[in-house]
Amino acid sequence: MSAGDTQPTLPLEWTTAEEPRRRRAWPWLVAFAVVALLAAGAWFAGEAIARDLVVKTIRSQIITNLALPADQQIDVDVPGVIIPQLIGGSLDQVRVESQDVALGPFEGDISVEAFDVPIRGGGELQDATAVVRVDEAQLRSLMAGVDGFPADALGIDAPFVTASTEFDVFGAAVPVGVSLSPGATDGSLVLTPASLQVAGADVTADELRRQFGILSNAVLRDWPVCIAQYLPAGLVLRDITVEGDLLVAGFDIDGSIIDDPAMLENGTC
Incomplete structure (x- = not known):
């Protein structure tokens, strides 16, 4: 090879490949967040609809079964998330209040x-109770139907129900007061004399008999009034006490009341 054939050595040109662009993740995150929000919104909307339906159904059943006025105010509370309870077939807890x-x-x-309130037929309540609070005017109205009871002079003074009357002795009116202990017997409210007063002084039952003879029988007696006859048979009167200025009656509720029509009929004493 001659000198003229020799070519100068040239440096090689290296081409560096561009790094691939990284795809930004935030559009996907935004999309996921939007889907999550939509799903959550749908869940809460469904929960609200389900809760409203359950509350309205319970309220409607109470009004129908107890023959209450259509505008009776009834507050229904179902704690917890409704949809899983409906799927499970029962409501964990239901609270109802009405004045x-x-x-x-x-x-x-x-x-x-x-x-454990079943929402499908064939089930029973596992545990249910009711409490009725009666004020003085309401108790007076109830006792007005008891023959011989001085309902107009009735009062509530914990732990007793009080009443007063007068004995006519030779034309003179002698005031007699009685404190009555409330109790529950076979579906009836029973008021039993606990203490007596004559003209403001405490006396015993024997002393009252000696002083007034047969007249004393007007206060020395129990005063029963059947409550069960006004309530569904599934409500069993358990106890009655006086709390403050209210008479408080406690009831156990038969678990079959939601599935047995006989339990919705009025009870007896």
């Missing part, structure tokens, strides 16, 4: 608490 509920002459503020 001035009138069932015949028996009137008061009612509160009910029930657990």
